[in-house]
Amino acid sequence: MRDVAILGVGQTKFGELWDRSxxxxxxxxxxxxxxxxxxxxxxxxxxxxxxxxxxxxxxxxHIAPLILDYAGLGNHHLPAIRxxxxxxxxxxxxxxxxxxxxxxxxxxxxxxGAEKMTDVPDALGQAITSAAADQEWETVFGATLxxxxxxxxxxxxxxxxxxxEDFARxxxxxxxxxxxxPLAHYRNKISLDAVLGAGMVAEPLGMLDCAPSSxxxxxxxxxxxxxxxxxTDTPIRIAASEMACDSMAVQHRRDVTTVDATVMAxxxxxxxxxxxxxxxxxxxxxxSYSISGLxxxxxxxxxxxxxxAKALREGVGAVGSRLAVNTSGGLKAQGQPFGAVGVAQVxxxxxxxxxxxxxxxxxxxxxxxTHSLGGTGATAVVHILExxx
Amino acid sequence: MRDVAILGVGQTKFGELWDRSxxxxxxxxxxxxxxxxxxxxxxxxxxxxxxxxxxxxxxxxHIAPLILDYAGLGNHHLPAIRxxxxxxxxxxxxxxxxxxxxxxxxxxxxxxGAEKMTDVPDALGQAITSAAADQEWETVFGATLxxxxxxxxxxxxxxxxxxxEDFARxxxxxxxxxxxxPLAHYRNKISLDAVLGAGMVAEPLGMLDCAPSSxxxxxxxxxxxxxxxxxTDTPIRIAASEMACDSMAVQHRRDVTTVDATVMAxxxxxxxxxxxxxxxxxxxxxxSYSISGLxxxxxxxxxxxxxxAKALREGVGAVGSRLAVNTSGGLKAQGQPFGAVGVAQVxxxxxxxxxxxxxxxxxxxxxxxTHSLGGTGATAVVHILExxx
Numbered sequence: 001m002r003d004v005a006i007l008g009v010g011q012t013k014f015g016e017l018w019d020r021s022x023x024x025x026x027x028x029x030x031x032x033x034x035x036x037x038x039x040x041x042x043x044x045x046x047x048x049x050x051x052x053x054x055x056x057x058x059x060x061x062h063i064a065p066l067i068l069d070y071a072g073l074g075n076h077h078l079p080a081i082r083x084x085x086x087x088x089x090x091x092x093x094x095x096x097x098x099x100x101x102x103x104x105x106x107x108x109x110x111x112x113g114a115e116k117m118t119d120v121p122d123a124l125g126q127a128i129t130s131a132a133a134d135q136e137w138e139t140v141f142g143a144t145l146x147x148x149x150x151x152x153x154x155x156x157x158x159x160x161x162x163x164x165e166d167f168a169r170x171x172x173x174x175x176x177x178x179x180x181x182p183l184a185h186y187r188n189k190i191s192l193d194a195v196l197g198a199g200m201v202a203e204p205l206g207m208l209d210c211a212p213s214s215x216x217x218x219x220x221x222x223x224x225x226x227x228x229x230x231x232t233d234t235p236i237r238i239a240a241s242e243m244a245c246d247s248m249a250v251q252h253r254r255d256v257t258t259v260d261a262t263v264m265a266x267x268x269x270x271x272x273x274x275x276x277x278x279x280x281x282x283x284x285x286x287x288s289y290s291i292s293g294l295x296x297x298x299x300x301x302x303x304x305x306x307x308x309a310k311a312l313r314e315g316v317g318a319v320g321s322r323l324a325v326n327t328s329g330g331l332k333a334q335g336q337p338f339g340a341v342g343v344a345q346v347x348x349x350x351x352x353x354x355x356x357x358x359x360x361x362x363x364x365x366x367x368x369x370t371h372s373l374g375g376t377g378a379t380a381v382v383h384i385l386e387x388x389x
Numbered sequence: 390m391r392d393v394a395i396l397g398v399g400q401t402k403f404g405e406l407w408d409r410s411x412x413x414x415x416x417x418x419x420x421x422x423x424x425x426x427x428x429x430x431x432x433x434x435x436x437x438x439x440x441x442x443x444x445x446x447x448x449x450x451h452i453a454p455l456i457l458d459y460a461g462l463g464n465h466h467l468p469a470i471r472x473x474x475x476x477x478x479x480x481x482x483x484x485x486x487x488x489x490x491x492x493x494x495x496x497x498x499x500x501x502g503a504e505k506m507t508d509v510p511d512a513l514g515q516a517i518t519s520a521a522a523d524q525e526w527e528t529v530f531g532a533t534l535x536x537x538x539x540x541x542x543x544x545x546x547x548x549x550x551x552x553x554e555d556f557a558r559x560x561x562x563x564x565x566x567x568x569x570x571p572l573a574h575y576r577n578k579i580s581l582d583a584v585l586g587a588g589m590v591a592e593p594l595g596m597l598d599c600a601p602s603s604x605x606x607x608x609x610x611x612x613x614x615x616x617x618x619x620x621t622d623t624p625i626r627i628a629a630s631e632m633a634c635d636s637m638a639v640q641h642r643r644d645v646t647t648v649d650a651t652v653m654a655x656x657x658x659x660x661x662x663x664x665x666x667x668x669x670x671x672x673x674x675x676x677s678y679s680i681s682g683l684x685x686x687x688x689x690x691x692x693x694x695x696x697x698a699k700a701l702r703e704g705v706g707a708v709g710s711r712l713a714v715n716t717s718g719g720l721k722a723q724g725q726p727f728g729a730v731g732v733a734q735v736x737x738x739x740x741x742x743x744x745x746x747x748x749x750x751x752x753x754x755x756x757x758x759t760h761s762l763g764g765t766g767a768t769a770v771v772h773i774l775e776x777x778x
Contacts, residue, residue, distance in 0.1 A: 001492065021525070055445045055517070060524040062441075062475040065634035065767035074636035075643070077653040080768070081481055081632075084471045086451040092470055096485060103390065103492025128444070135449040136410070243470075245454040247463035254464065264466040378454035379469070 001102040003225035005235035005388065008037025009347045014216035014335030015185040022058050022116040026067040029217035029340075030112050037108075037221035038231050041073050045106035047080040050093030050113035051339035056128040058116050067112065084339075086132030086374030087288055087331075089113060091243070091342025091381035094220065098241040101222050113343035114217035125213050129338060132375035134248035146210055146289065148250050148376045150202035153291040156257045157204070160306030164204050166313065167290035168195040170325070171208050171332050173317045174287060178329025180359030185214045185335030195290075209290040214335030218344035225388070234354045239273035239367065240384040242266075248378045259292075259377035262299035266371075269382040270301065275367070277301040280384070282352055282368035283323060284345035287330040296371050297325070300382070319360055327352060327360045342372035346383055353387045390491040392614035394624035394777065397426025398736045403605035403724030404574040411447050411505040415456040418606035418729075419501050426497075426610035427620050430462050434495035436469040439482030439502035440728035445517040447505050456501065473728075475521030475763030476677055476720075478502060480632070480731025480770035483609065487630040490611050502732035503606035514602050518727060521764035523637035535599055535678065537639050537765050539591035542680040545646045546593070549695030553593050555702065556679035557584040559714070560597050560721050562706045563676060567718025569748030570737075574603045574724030584679075598679040603724030607733035614777065623743045628662035628756065629773040631655075637767045648681075650769035651688035651760065658771040659690065664756065666690040669773070671741055671757035672712060673734035676719040685760050686714070689771070708749055716741060716749045731761035735772055742776045 010032025012025045026049070034041060049064040060066065064080035083093040090113025097111035117125055130144040138148060156162050172192050178184035190208060198206035228235035244264035247253055254260055270276060277300060285300070287293030297308040302323060311317075317325035328334040328348035331341055349368035351357045367386040373379065399421025401414045415438070423430060438453040449455065453469035472482040479502025486500035506514055519533040527537060545551045561581050567573035579597060587595035617624035633653035636642055643649055659665060666689060674689070676682030686697040691712060700706075706714035717723040717737035720730055738757035740746045756775040762768065 001494065023525070053444050053450055055442050055520050058524065059516075059528070060520050061473060062521040062637070062763050062767060064474065065763070066523065066637045068634055069636045069638075069641070069767070074634070074641065075649075077633040077635060077650060079484075079632045080634045081485065082473045084450060084473055085453065095468075096470065099492060099494050100488060103488060103494065105390065105488055105492065127448075131444050131449050132451040134455065135447065136412070139448070243468045244466040245457055245463070245469045246466060247458045248451070248455045249458075252458070252463065260464075261466060374454070375451050378451060378458070 002104060004098050004101045004222055004238045005225040005228040006220050006238065006350055007223050007228055007231045007235060008033045008221035009350050010036060011183055011218040011344055011347050012216050013183045014214045014337060016118045017215040022054060022114060023066060023070045025215060025217040026112060026114040027071045029219040030067065030071055030110050033110060033219035033221045039108060039221055043108045044078060044110060046078050046100060046109045048093040048097040048109060048111040049082045050090035050342060051082060051115055052084055052086055052089045053128050057120060085379045087338045088342055088372040088374035088379040088381050089339040091372035094343060094346060095241045095243050095381055097222055098238055101224060108221065108223040110219055110221055111343060112217060112219035113340035115337035115339040116215045117213040117337060118215050137249040146202040146205055149289040149291055150205045151250060152256055153204050156291060159257055162309050164196060165192060166309035167294045168192055168209060169312045170287055170290045170293040171195045174326050174330040174332035177327045177360050178333025181329045181334055184329040184333050185212055186333045205289055211288045211331035211336040214337045216335055216337035216340045218340045218347050220343060220346060235388050236350045236353050237386045237388050238383060239386045240269035242268035242272060243379065243381040245379050246377060250376050257295065258305065259295060259299050259380060261377050261380035262296060262371065265380045265382040266300045269384050273384040275384060280367060280369045281323060281365045282349060282362050283325055284328060284348055285325060285371045286373040287326060287332050288336060292373060300371055319362055324362045327357060327362065342381060345370040345372060349385050353385060391493060393487050393490045393611055393627045394614040394617040395609050395739055396612050396617055396620045396624060397422040397610035398739050399425060400572055400607040400733055400736050401605050402572045403603045403726060405507045406604040411443060411503060412455060412459045414604060414606040415501060415503040416460045418608040419456065419460055419499050422499060422608035422610045428497060428610055432497045433467060433499060435467050435489060435498045437482040437486040437498060437500040438471045439479035439731060440471060440504055441473055441475055441478045442517050446509060474768045476727045477731055477761040477763035477768040477770050478728040480761035483732060483735060484630045484632050484770055486611055487627055490613060497610060497612040499608055499610055500732060501606060501608040502729035504726035504728040505604045506602040506726060507604050526638040535591040535594055538678040538680055539594045540639060541645055542593050545680060548646055551698050553585060554581060555698035556683045557581055557598060558701045559676055559679045559682040560584045563715050563719040563721035566716045566749050567722025570718045570723055573718040573722050574601055575722045594678055600677045600720035600725040603726045605724055605726035605729045607729045607736050609732060609735060624777050625739050625742050626775045626777050627772060628775045629658035631657035631661060632770040634768050635766060639765050647694065648684060648688050648766035648769060650766050651685060654769045654771040655689045658773050662773040664773060669756060669758045670712060671738060671751050671754045672714055673717060673737055674714060674760045675762040676715060676721050677725060681762060689760055708751055713751045716746055716751065731770060734759040734761060738774050742774060
């Protein structure tokens, strides 16, 4: 397996993009990534596309050739492959694209993630995204994703003495960072009191503990590292791309407060990269709910179980601390187009490693990590990215 | 890239399986494939799952970890990856699984395809599957998949002098073969007159020109050929696994009567396998509509454009002819669970190469080909399989 680099990045604004269609945002991100990589479409070998629920959201399946087609590449007859894994769809698409390049089967590929969520009523959108949980054991009984994460939060509070303000702090941090990201869905700063005082969605998770439904797309161009310098002065190496799965239903997990899929994916990724959590100055974690972000910091190995709350209280997470978390604004503020977030997280780390994260730039980071979840953690994906010196 | 073999095959009956759930049929096929390969679940590295529209059909996305979970493997934390490409979903999943093994990233993987289609009303099912066509240029105007294939059929008749009975013959052949397949949705034989006299769905395609909606699942175990003899006396080598894409909308294609994605995928596959169409005695082609099956025989290189009709009139397609077509019964008679068919086609070729296709066995075939389509041909996948002597 050969080294794989990211050569280019593209991303649309995230938000309620009512004036733009799925295919328009997909193409915008993809073509921007190609342009960023200074690659001609004739150099491409394949397209990978992460998307959760285009069938339910926009009555369109089979979207990988669709995006290829609307990018003007239909007559190139490239393979175009859609991958679905709930909120981890984009990250799993990247994992597959990584394997295709690492194996030597393809040289240059585009990997995109896209979701158009805000053209349906909110309640329907909630039902659609909750299809990432277990239909027969969870959602059929009325459990939605926020309800399930609320159970997890309650148990974490019970087992580890965590308080609401401990995970609420992640939402404050997300909006602080998002205020500096021109692509973010929300750019307003919020206070801890605002998070704690917001209307309840599923107690103990209030409105501001929950990431929004967003429209948006992000894309990357991957290629073999050995050829990367022809195209860019700042290739970013994918030091590890690993995923793991677990039971669908929360109740079937070994421990409700631990996402074992994250633990396994992280262990594999650190082993593959030859790195330890302490060497990571920068992480984008899957804060679809503030509690899922907090738990990720533990399961990724940054803190022992129950200890992330204290670290966040002491200022960890902010730019300038020893671990900057969700400098993009995270899912909470940058936004949460389900299929796109896994790719957008990687795009943010690339921007950071290139020194392009204006207003939220971490000082000279050598590497960064991304963490994506599907559902309540039946799928977890971890990527470790490094600058090439 | 190393050689990849199929070690085991599993398949449920195809049909209206109202007493069984998606997860039940998924597990049945997967566990049967494992058993057939005499492989322990502890040997597995990953699951790939092809499915088109579980979100719309059964309110469940994120189904790859779901199937892993319900097979009792949730706590193995394997990667489980869902792939979607309309009716080619299973074939594209196999292509991805093939790459994962060929590259050395994984050793043994299960690749499954599954769809549960008959729990929704027929009209809704038609709308769901037509989401494999172009929503903005086709389905929004009322065009469904049969309507689009009817346009293609009309143009083929106009350009190449094809008659209705020329493609109707493929349905007769499918039911003849399906009558010998205990897993087939339909096991009744039908006459040419019955096909020609059936009620019209979209003129010139009648009811018996159209494959049904079915429930069903199929699965394969893949592994490196060099290790295959430990598990089976009859490994089947994947000599080629290739795919190609094209414009989504029929009207945007270079030539309406040619599926260029099939042409490209077939050329790549024959090149990769070092074989020519004349060396293939056995093919499973994507006869979602009788006309799509006929066109496939041309685009795959078995016959020049416009010449498949004559070959079929002369008896090609039957077991005993120089090219046996759709011995499983094809999509028309074996059935058409969208996500499963690409895997089931390969399962049938494996049965044939192993001499296990009782009642429809081709005499000592050395190799066989499968052809799968998404939508009206925006995705095409071709596999060439060979006995290992």
